[in-house]
Amino acid sequence: MFNSIGIPELLIILVIALVIFGPAKLPEIGRAFGKTIKEFKKEATEIQKEISG
Template identity: 40%
Template structure:
């Protein structure tokens, strides 16, 4: 909310008419405190929202990583899948020198 000089002058004049010159500084102080408190609450709320979003993104990444690991390794309870994964890894390691010789 950007207020120009003319808009501020109109608000001050309106405040003088409504509240008088004695109460205007007190009301301005209260308004300043209110605006500062509102901004602080707004910033706290935004920080909480960002924190929750980051938490959800981390949880989603962890779930995806766990699923990718299960897909790559198979079921760790199944000895055949572990043996198969180990065999694939061994074959890949053996092929590394061939990749560099080519």
């Protein structure tokens, strides 16, 4: 999913996030995003196991 996003793109996204949300909210948003991605990967793995097994 994120294989085509490189360092320059991530830096641009980070700068835009800083402008929109401000530096105080960024850690909170990052944690929420990380938890969401982790949960998504976990569910995708479970679905693959159910389909193949």
